Amino acid sequence: MYDIIILGSGPAGLTAAIYAARANKKTLIIAGDTLGGQTAEIANLENFPGYMGSGMDWIQTTLKQATGFGAEIVYASATDIKWDGNFTYTVQCDNNKTYTASAIIMGTGARARRLEIDGARELVGNGVSYCATCDGFFYTGKRVLVIGGGNSALNDALYLADLASDVKIIYRKSAFTRAEAIIRDRVAARENIHPIFNTELKSIRKKPDSDSGELIATTTNGDEIECDGIFVAIGHEANTDYLDEGIKRDDVGRIVADDLPAGLFVAGDEKSGIKMQVATAVGSGCSAAMDAIAYVNTKGN
Numbered sequence: 001m002y003d004i005i006i007l008g009s010g011p012a013g014l015t016a017a018i019y020a021a022r023a024n025k026k027t028l029i030i031a032g033d034t035l036g037g038q039t040a041e042i043a044n045l046e047n048f049p050g051y052m053g054s055g056m057d058w059i060q061t062t063l064k065q066a067t068g069f070g071a072e073i074v075y076a077s078a079t080d081i082k083w084d085g086n087f088t089y090t091v092q093c094d095n096n097k098t099y100t101a102s103a104i105i106m107g108t109g110a111r112a113r114r115l116e117i118d119g120a121r122e123l124v125g126n127g128v129s130y131c132a133t134c135d136g137f138f139y140t141g142k143r144v145l146v147i148g149g150g151n152s153a154l155n156d157a158l159y160l161a162d163l164a165s166d167v168k169i170i171y172r173k174s175a176f177t178r179a180e181a182i183i184r185d186r187v188a189a190r191e192n193i194h195p196i197f198n199t200e201l202k203s204i205r206k207k208p209d210s211d212s213g214e215l216i217a218t219t220t221n222g223d224e225i226e227c228d229g230i231f232v233a234i235g236h237e238a239n240t241d242y243l244d245e246g247i248k249r250d251d252v253g254r255i256v257a258d259d260l261p262a263g264l265f266v267a268g269d270e271k272s273g274i275k276m277q278v279a280t281a282v283g284s285g286c287s288a289a290m291d292a293i294a295y296v297n298t299k300g301n
Contacts, residue, residue, distance in 0.1 A: 001026075001088070001100045001101065001102075002025075002026045002027065002028045002099065002100065002101040002102075003020070003025035003026045003027065003101060003102055003103065003296050004016075004020045004025050004026075004027050004028075004101055004102070004103045004104070004105060004289070004292050004293070004296065005027075005028045005030060005089070005091055005099055005101040005103075005104050005105070006020070006027065006028065006029045006030065006071075006104075006105045006107060007030050007078050007091070007104065007105065007106050007107060007108050007242075008029075008030075008031070008032060008037065008106070008107035008108040008109055008239075008268065008270070009029055009031035009032060009035050009036055009037065009059070009063065009073070010036060010037030010038065010039050010040075010059075010107060010109045010268055010269075010281060011037075011039055011059075011062070011268065011278045011281040011282045011285065012107035012109070012267035012268025012269070012270075012281040012282065012284055012285035012288070013029060013031075013037075013105070013107035013108075013267070013268065013285060014029070014059065014062040014063055014065075014066050014285070015062070015267075015281070015282045015285030015286050015289070016105045016107060016267055016285040016286070016288050016289035016292070017029050017066035017071040017289075018062070018065055018066045018069060018071070018289075019285075019286055019289035019290060019293065020071065020105075020289050020292065020293060021066060021069035021070045021071040022069050023289075023293045024070075025293060025296060026070075027066075027070065027071040027072065028071070028072045028073070028074065028099055028101070029066065029071055029072065029073040029074070030074055030076055030077070030078055030091065030093060030099065031073050031074065031075050031076075032075070032076075032077050032108065033075060033076075033077060034075075035056075035059060035060070035063065035075075036055065036056060036059035036060075037108075037109040037269075038055075038109060038110070038236075038269075039055040039056075039058065039059055039278055039281075040055050040056045040059050041055060041056075041131050041132075041133045041134060042054065042055030042056075042133070042155075042278075043055070043132075043133045043155075043159050044159075045058055045278065047277070047278070047279070048278045048279055048282075049279065055278075058278075074093075074095070074097075074099075076093040076094055076095040076097070077093060077094050077108075077242070078091050078092070078093055078094075078108070078242040079092050079093060079094050079242050080092040080242060080244075081104060081242065081243065081264075083261055083263070083264070087102055087263070087299050088100055088101075088102065089101055089102070089103070089104045089263060089264070091104065102263060102295075102296050102299060103263045103264070103265065103292040103295050103296050104263065104264050104265065104292075105265045105266070105267055105285075105288045105289060105292055106240075106243075106255065106264070106265065106266045106267070106270055107266070107267045107268040107270060107281075107285060107288070108238075108239040108240070108242075108270055109238075109239055109268055109269040109270055109281075110236035110237060110238050110239060110254075110269040110270065110276065111236060111237060111239055112130040112131075112232065112233070112234075112235075112236060113234050113235045113236055113237050114130075114232075115128070115147060115201070115232045115234065117201055117202060117203055117204065118202070118203035118204070118205075119203050119204035119205050120204055120232075123204055123206075123215070123230075126213070127204070127206070127213060127215045127228070127229055127230060128204065128229075128230045128232065129229065129230070129231050129232070130231070130232050130233075131231075132146075132155075132156035132159050132160055132231050132233075133159060135229070135231075136159055136160050136163050136164075136231075137163065138229070139160065139163060139164050139228055139229045140163045140164070141163075141164070141165050142164050142165060142227075142228035142229065143164065143165060143166040143167075143168075143226070143227045143228050143229075144160055144164045144166070144167055144168075144227055144228060144229045144230065144231060145167075145168050145169075145170055145217060145225065145227045145229070145230045145231070146160065146167060146168070146169045146170070146230075146231045146233060147169075147170050147171075147201065147230065147231070147232045147233065147234055148169075148170075148171065148232065148233035148234045148235075149169070149171035149172070149173060149176050149177075149178055149179065150176075150178040150179055150233070150235070151178070151179050151180055151183055152233040153169060153171070153179075153233035153234075154169070154176060154179045154183045154184065154186075154187050155183060156231050156233050157169050157187060157190075157193050158183070158186055158187060158190065158193070160231065161190045161192050161193050164192070164229075165192065166192055166194070167190075167192055167193045167194070168193075168194045168195075168196055168225065168227070169187070169193065169194070169195045169196065170196050170199050170200070170201060170217075170219075170225075171195060171196070171197055171198075171199070172198070172199065172200045173197065173198070174197050174198055175197065176195070196225075199219050199220070199221070199223075200219065200220045201217050201218065201219055201220070202218045202219060202220045203217075203218045204216070204217050204218075204230060205218075207226065212228070213228065214226060214227070214228055215227050215228065215229070215230060217230060235252075236252075236269065236276065237252055237253050238252060238253040238254040238255070238269065238270045239270065240253050240254070240255060240270060243255075247259075247260070249272070250272040250273075254269070254270060254271060254272040254273075254274075255270055255271055255272055256272045257271055257272065262295070263292075263295055263299075265288040265291055265292050265295075266284075266288065267281070267284040267285040267287070267288035267289075268281040268284055268285060269281060271284055
Protein backbone atom coordinates (compact mmCIF):
# COMPACT_ATOMS: atom_id res chain seq x y z
CA MET A 1 0.00 0.00 0.00
CA TYR A 2 1.16 3.51 -0.85
CA ASP A 3 0.76 6.68 1.12
CA ILE A 4 -0.05 8.78 -1.97
CA ILE A 5 -0.93 7.76 -5.51
CA ILE A 6 -0.67 10.40 -8.22
CA LEU A 7 -2.66 10.00 -11.41
CA GLY A 8 -0.94 11.65 -14.36
CA SER A 9 2.63 12.45 -15.36
CA GLY A 10 2.31 16.04 -16.56
CA PRO A 11 3.65 19.07 -14.68
CA ALA A 12 1.04 18.84 -11.91
CA GLY A 13 1.54 15.13 -11.29
CA LEU A 14 5.33 15.19 -11.37
CA THR A 15 5.51 18.25 -9.12
CA ALA A 16 3.19 16.53 -6.65
CA ALA A 17 5.41 13.45 -6.80
CA ILE A 18 8.52 15.48 -5.94
CA TYR A 19 6.85 16.97 -2.87
CA ALA A 20 5.27 13.70 -1.72
CA ALA A 21 8.48 11.69 -2.11
CA ARG A 22 10.58 14.38 -0.41
CA ALA A 23 8.19 14.17 2.53
CA ASN A 24 9.14 10.50 2.82
CA LYS A 25 5.74 9.31 1.67
CA LYS A 26 5.58 6.09 -0.31
CA THR A 27 4.55 7.55 -3.66
CA LEU A 28 3.35 6.00 -6.91
CA ILE A 29 2.86 7.86 -10.19
CA ILE A 30 0.29 6.20 -12.45
CA ALA A 31 1.57 7.94 -15.55
CA GLY A 32 -0.94 7.04 -18.25
CA ASP A 33 0.08 5.37 -21.48
CA THR A 34 2.76 7.96 -22.28
CA LEU A 35 4.85 10.32 -20.21
CA GLY A 36 4.19 14.03 -19.85
CA GLY A 37 0.70 14.70 -21.18
CA GLN A 38 0.31 17.80 -23.33
CA THR A 39 3.55 19.33 -22.08
CA ALA A 40 5.55 16.59 -23.79
CA GLU A 41 4.16 17.87 -27.12
CA ILE A 42 5.43 21.45 -26.67
CA ALA A 43 8.27 22.06 -29.11
CA ASN A 44 9.54 25.18 -27.31
CA LEU A 45 8.52 25.78 -23.71
CA GLU A 46 9.47 29.43 -23.24
CA ASN A 47 7.03 30.83 -20.68
CA PHE A 48 8.04 28.69 -17.70
CA PRO A 49 10.39 30.68 -15.44
CA GLY A 50 14.03 29.64 -15.61
CA TYR A 51 13.66 27.21 -18.51
CA MET A 52 13.69 27.38 -22.29
CA GLY A 53 13.67 24.14 -24.25
CA SER A 54 11.38 21.34 -25.34
CA GLY A 55 8.50 20.26 -23.16
CA MET A 56 9.64 16.63 -23.22
CA ASP A 57 13.13 17.52 -21.98
CA TRP A 58 11.59 19.41 -19.05
CA ILE A 59 9.27 16.48 -18.29
CA GLN A 60 12.10 13.94 -18.32
CA THR A 61 14.23 16.09 -16.01
CA THR A 62 11.32 16.56 -13.62
CA LEU A 63 10.56 12.82 -13.61
CA LYS A 64 14.21 12.08 -12.82
CA GLN A 65 13.94 14.51 -9.90
CA ALA A 66 10.81 12.79 -8.57
CA THR A 67 12.17 9.25 -8.90
CA GLY A 68 15.45 10.42 -7.38
CA PHE A 69 13.54 11.13 -4.19
CA GLY A 70 11.99 7.66 -4.30
CA ALA A 71 8.75 8.03 -6.25
CA GLU A 72 7.78 4.97 -8.29
CA ILE A 73 6.15 5.08 -11.71
CA VAL A 74 3.95 2.70 -13.68
CA TYR A 75 2.70 3.31 -17.22
CA ALA A 76 -1.01 2.60 -17.01
CA SER A 77 -4.27 4.55 -16.85
CA ALA A 78 -6.84 4.57 -14.07
CA THR A 79 -10.23 3.13 -14.99
CA ASP A 80 -11.92 3.39 -11.60
CA ILE A 81 -11.35 4.70 -8.06
CA LYS A 82 -13.06 3.26 -5.00
CA TRP A 83 -12.95 4.58 -1.44
CA ASP A 84 -13.72 2.52 1.66
CA GLY A 85 -15.11 5.61 3.39
CA ASN A 86 -12.26 5.61 5.87
CA PHE A 87 -8.58 5.68 4.92
CA THR A 88 -8.04 3.54 1.81
CA TYR A 89 -8.47 4.29 -1.86
CA THR A 90 -8.21 1.56 -4.50
CA VAL A 91 -7.28 2.47 -8.06
CA GLN A 92 -8.16 0.01 -10.82
CA CYS A 93 -5.98 0.38 -13.93
CA ASP A 94 -6.08 -0.79 -17.52
CA ASN A 95 -3.08 -3.06 -16.91
CA ASN A 96 -5.42 -5.31 -14.88
CA LYS A 97 -3.75 -4.29 -11.63
CA THR A 98 -5.03 -2.43 -8.60
CA TYR A 99 -3.10 -0.06 -6.36
CA THR A 100 -4.09 1.20 -2.92
CA ALA A 101 -3.18 4.37 -1.03
CA SER A 102 -4.33 6.59 1.78
CA ALA A 103 -4.62 9.61 -0.55
CA ILE A 104 -5.04 10.20 -4.27
CA ILE A 105 -3.94 13.24 -6.27
CA MET A 106 -5.72 13.45 -9.61
CA GLY A 107 -3.66 15.17 -12.28
CA THR A 108 -4.61 13.44 -15.50
CA GLY A 109 -4.94 16.76 -17.33
CA ALA A 110 -6.98 17.36 -20.43
CA ARG A 111 -7.20 16.14 -24.01
CA ALA A 112 -7.73 18.01 -27.23
CA ARG A 113 -11.36 18.73 -28.04
CA ARG A 114 -12.36 16.89 -31.18
CA LEU A 115 -13.58 18.59 -34.33
CA GLU A 116 -17.18 17.46 -34.81
CA ILE A 117 -17.80 17.98 -38.52
CA ASP A 118 -18.34 15.62 -41.43
CA GLY A 119 -15.18 13.73 -42.28
CA ALA A 120 -13.11 14.83 -39.30
CA ARG A 121 -13.36 11.60 -37.31
CA GLU A 122 -12.79 9.37 -40.32
CA LEU A 123 -9.65 11.24 -41.40
CA VAL A 124 -7.82 11.32 -38.03
CA GLY A 125 -4.34 10.01 -38.74
CA ASN A 126 -4.99 10.29 -42.45
CA GLY A 127 -4.85 14.05 -42.95
CA VAL A 128 -6.35 15.32 -39.68
CA SER A 129 -4.13 15.70 -36.61
CA TYR A 130 -4.40 17.01 -33.06
CA CYS A 131 -0.63 17.25 -32.49
CA ALA A 132 1.51 19.53 -34.65
CA THR A 133 4.78 18.50 -33.01
CA CYS A 134 3.93 14.83 -33.49
CA ASP A 135 2.83 14.96 -37.12
CA GLY A 136 4.16 18.22 -38.55
CA PHE A 137 7.21 16.57 -40.11
CA PHE A 138 5.00 14.61 -42.51
CA TYR A 139 3.82 17.89 -44.05
CA THR A 140 7.21 19.35 -44.88
CA GLY A 141 6.85 21.51 -47.99
CA LYS A 142 3.07 21.04 -48.05
CA ARG A 143 -0.03 23.16 -47.41
CA VAL A 144 -1.77 22.88 -44.06
CA LEU A 145 -4.69 24.38 -42.18
CA VAL A 146 -4.73 25.11 -38.47
CA ILE A 147 -8.16 25.30 -36.82
CA GLY A 148 -8.44 27.58 -33.78
CA GLY A 149 -7.47 31.00 -32.49
CA GLY A 150 -5.89 30.67 -29.06
CA ASN A 151 -2.28 30.27 -27.95
CA SER A 152 -2.20 26.58 -28.85
CA ALA A 153 -3.43 27.15 -32.40
CA LEU A 154 -1.04 30.02 -33.06
CA ASN A 155 1.92 28.15 -31.59
CA ASP A 156 1.03 25.18 -33.80
CA ALA A 157 0.94 27.52 -36.80
CA LEU A 158 4.39 28.90 -35.93
CA TYR A 159 5.81 25.42 -35.54
CA LEU A 160 4.30 24.27 -38.83
CA ALA A 161 5.49 27.40 -40.64
CA ASP A 162 9.05 26.11 -40.28
CA LEU A 163 8.05 22.94 -42.13
CA ALA A 164 5.10 23.57 -44.42
CA SER A 165 5.11 25.81 -47.49
CA ASP A 166 1.81 27.45 -46.56
CA VAL A 167 -0.12 27.64 -43.29
CA LYS A 168 -3.67 28.96 -43.16
CA ILE A 169 -5.34 29.56 -39.78
CA ILE A 170 -9.11 29.15 -39.82
CA TYR A 171 -10.76 31.04 -36.97
CA ARG A 172 -14.43 31.70 -36.32
CA LYS A 173 -13.89 35.17 -34.83
CA SER A 174 -12.61 38.42 -36.36
CA ALA A 175 -9.26 38.55 -34.50
CA PHE A 176 -6.95 36.44 -32.33
CA THR A 177 -8.03 38.17 -29.13
CA ARG A 178 -7.55 35.04 -26.98
CA ALA A 179 -3.87 34.66 -27.83
CA GLU A 180 -0.98 36.48 -26.18
CA ALA A 181 0.26 39.59 -27.97
CA ILE A 182 3.79 38.25 -28.43
CA ILE A 183 2.46 35.15 -30.21
CA ARG A 184 0.12 37.22 -32.38
CA ASP A 185 3.07 39.40 -33.42
CA ARG A 186 5.14 36.36 -34.36
CA VAL A 187 2.32 35.00 -36.48
CA ALA A 188 1.87 38.35 -38.23
CA ALA A 189 5.58 38.43 -39.06
CA ARG A 190 5.59 35.08 -40.85
CA GLU A 191 5.07 35.39 -44.59
CA ASN A 192 3.75 31.86 -45.03
CA ILE A 193 1.04 32.12 -42.35
CA HIS A 194 -2.31 33.42 -43.58
CA PRO A 195 -5.21 33.89 -41.13
CA ILE A 196 -8.75 33.46 -42.42
CA PHE A 197 -11.16 35.08 -39.96
CA ASN A 198 -14.92 34.81 -39.48
CA THR A 199 -14.81 31.32 -40.94
CA GLU A 200 -15.62 27.81 -39.75
CA LEU A 201 -15.27 24.45 -41.41
CA LYS A 202 -18.36 22.46 -42.35
CA SER A 203 -16.77 19.30 -43.73
CA ILE A 204 -13.54 17.63 -44.78
CA ARG A 205 -13.10 15.10 -47.56
CA LYS A 206 -10.37 13.55 -49.63
CA LYS A 207 -9.79 15.24 -52.97
CA PRO A 208 -11.07 12.92 -55.72
CA ASP A 209 -8.39 11.25 -57.85
CA SER A 210 -5.57 12.66 -55.71
CA ASP A 211 -2.58 10.36 -55.38
CA SER A 212 -0.94 12.51 -52.72
CA GLY A 213 -3.81 12.44 -50.20
CA GLU A 214 -4.89 16.04 -50.65
CA LEU A 215 -7.95 17.24 -48.74
CA ILE A 216 -10.79 19.61 -49.52
CA ALA A 217 -12.09 21.58 -46.56
CA THR A 218 -15.49 23.18 -47.09
CA THR A 219 -16.37 26.25 -45.03
CA THR A 220 -19.79 27.20 -43.70
CA ASN A 221 -20.09 29.87 -46.39
CA GLY A 222 -19.47 27.34 -49.13
CA ASP A 223 -15.83 28.07 -49.96
CA GLU A 224 -13.53 25.12 -50.63
CA ILE A 225 -9.91 25.14 -49.46
CA GLU A 226 -7.46 22.57 -50.79
CA CYS A 227 -4.71 21.44 -48.43
CA ASP A 228 -2.57 18.45 -47.51
CA GLY A 229 -3.26 18.36 -43.79
CA ILE A 230 -5.43 19.85 -41.05
CA PHE A 231 -4.27 20.50 -37.48
CA VAL A 232 -6.98 21.06 -34.88
CA ALA A 233 -6.46 23.23 -31.76
CA ILE A 234 -9.92 24.24 -30.52
CA GLY A 235 -9.58 23.74 -26.79
CA HIS A 236 -9.52 20.89 -24.33
CA GLU A 237 -11.72 18.63 -22.22
CA ALA A 238 -10.69 17.15 -18.89
CA ASN A 239 -9.62 13.52 -18.66
CA THR A 240 -12.09 12.48 -15.97
CA ASP A 241 -13.78 9.46 -17.55
CA TYR A 242 -12.43 7.18 -14.83
CA LEU A 243 -14.51 8.95 -12.16
CA ASP A 244 -18.08 8.14 -11.25
CA GLU A 245 -20.88 10.67 -11.51
CA GLY A 246 -20.70 11.45 -7.80
CA ILE A 247 -17.65 13.64 -8.37
CA LYS A 248 -18.80 17.16 -9.22
CA ARG A 249 -17.50 18.61 -12.48
CA ASP A 250 -17.90 21.87 -14.37
CA ASP A 251 -19.30 22.21 -17.89
CA VAL A 252 -16.09 20.99 -19.56
CA GLY A 253 -15.64 18.07 -17.19
CA ARG A 254 -13.07 19.62 -14.85
CA ILE A 255 -13.25 18.66 -11.20
CA VAL A 256 -14.63 21.02 -8.55
CA ALA A 257 -12.05 20.67 -5.79
CA ASP A 258 -14.17 21.93 -2.88
CA ASP A 259 -16.61 19.01 -3.15
CA LEU A 260 -14.13 16.12 -3.09
CA PRO A 261 -14.19 13.36 -0.45
CA ALA A 262 -11.51 13.35 2.24
CA GLY A 263 -8.18 12.12 0.90
CA LEU A 264 -8.96 12.91 -2.73
CA PHE A 265 -7.16 15.89 -4.27
CA VAL A 266 -6.92 17.44 -7.73
CA ALA A 267 -4.26 19.43 -9.57
CA GLY A 268 -3.47 20.80 -13.01
CA ASP A 269 -5.72 21.09 -16.04
CA GLU A 270 -8.17 18.62 -14.52
CA LYS A 271 -9.03 21.16 -11.79
CA SER A 272 -11.92 23.56 -12.37
CA GLY A 273 -11.05 27.24 -12.58
CA ILE A 274 -7.32 26.88 -13.14
CA LYS A 275 -5.52 28.61 -16.00
CA MET A 276 -4.20 25.95 -18.36
CA GLN A 277 -0.48 26.73 -18.17
CA VAL A 278 2.58 24.74 -17.12
CA ALA A 279 3.32 27.25 -14.35
CA THR A 280 -0.16 27.02 -12.84
CA ALA A 281 -0.10 23.22 -13.11
CA VAL A 282 3.17 23.13 -11.18
CA GLY A 283 1.73 25.41 -8.50
CA SER A 284 -1.43 23.36 -8.11
CA GLY A 285 0.61 20.14 -7.98
CA CYS A 286 2.64 21.59 -5.13
CA SER A 287 -0.50 22.67 -3.28
CA ALA A 288 -2.28 19.34 -3.75
CA ALA A 289 0.76 17.43 -2.55
CA MET A 290 1.13 19.54 0.58
CA ASP A 291 -2.55 19.00 1.36
CA ALA A 292 -2.25 15.26 0.74
CA ILE A 293 0.86 15.02 2.93
CA ALA A 294 -0.93 16.83 5.76
CA TYR A 295 -3.94 14.52 5.37
CA VAL A 296 -1.79 11.38 5.51
CA ASN A 297 0.10 12.71 8.53
CA THR A 298 -3.12 13.50 10.36
CA LYS A 299 -4.68 10.11 9.67
CA GLY A 300 -1.48 8.34 10.53
CA ASN A 301 -1.34 9.74 14.04
